[in-house]
Amino acid sequence: MNQLKKYFDDFHVISQDSFEKIEKITTQLNLKKKEELQAIGKTCKTIYFLEKGLARIYYLKDGNDITDNLILENNMIVRVESLFRNQPSRKAIEVLEDSEIIAIDAQKLMNLYDENPQIERLFRKIFEASHVETINRIESLQFHSAEERYKELIEKHPEVIKRVSLKHIASYLGITQVSLSRIRAIQN
């Protein structure tokens, strides 16, 4: 919980009282590697904070498993397109390592927004940061080669290469695993 408080403070400082209100609508989850957090087809009604571990959001395209997003500890895990539209998601969330997660009930959080604008502001800023990351990723996918994208990932999150299978990294980068393997071979 202390970790969550710290995470919040980087975006917007709220009172201890406000924090406790948020605390009251959370539950603690502990998942084993490969367990599913949210299933395809369900509407996102929970916002997760990953205290420890590693998660990914993925979906199926023509039977292929495509990693849409990788989430490291100390980050939120949210199927944004489902939460914001209140629609079923074609995406699922699973953890890739044993993980400790704080689950925040989205509906109760919206209720907190009504009584406490500071909480609404906090989450607005959290999602704004995630929005910016998404925009930067577009630029990378739009006009960087697969090799450049791989190098960018290594530079930004070197630990990811060690913790996530190359299969998932490949689809995250928008290429096949064979192609990624080829790129890695050239690098050495």
Place this chain on the structure above:
Amino acid sequence: MNQLKKYFDDFHVISQDSFEKIEKITTQLNLKKKEELQAIGKTCKTIYFLEKGLARIYYLKDGNDITDNLILENNMIVRVESLFRNQPSRKAIEVLEDSEIIAIDAQKLMNLYDENPQIERLFRKIFEASHVETINRIESLQFHSAEERYKELIEKHPEVIKRVSLKHIASYLGITQVSLSRIRAIQN
């Protein structure tokens, strides 16, 4: 202005009084085709609403002009990565047709947030919708072929093909204009 009110209502209904507060921090801009709205290197301090016309956000990569985003009338034009981080943007905004624009002062808007949470909520929802669009675009760039992306654009915004030069559409889709021309040739 009435148009802006209508646009707002689709996201979150605010009181007439609140709307008038927003109105007070706006200015009207009329730009001729090809005129620049914001320059590369400037920090985004204004949120624009495009009442009439057509705009694009672009940047330069290795001397090439790359269209990051196309904005049709009745939409917001914002360099999100600059506004949310309060950092200079590598991107510029220009209009591709004679355009009528309402400019909203971002700093004054933040001040309105403080005194009126409903206004903050309105803009939160507006940007959430834009966030979702960005996420969907990632999916398209990540695993759809250039041809699929072109077809998706035609289906979603057929008018864009007629109003925007293929040069800009090509870079928006993440391909060269020669490649786009080839795809179009096969289609017929």
Place this chain on the structure above:
DNA sequence: AAATTCCTTTAACAAATGATAAAAAAGAAG
């Protein structure tokens, strides 16, 4: 430890896209 399954690499070939150059078409300017 052996067996099984899943992940990663390698190879060969196919398909898609990029780069360059030139021609054709369309638009803008005088």
Place this chain on the structure above:
DNA sequence: CTTCTTTTTTATCATTTGTTAAAGGAATTT
């Protein structure tokens, strides 16, 4: 209308990435 500029298409060749198949490694299960 004519000229000039920009955009779009076409062609050719190079490069990147995809596809399929097979083999080697690593991890998990029994």
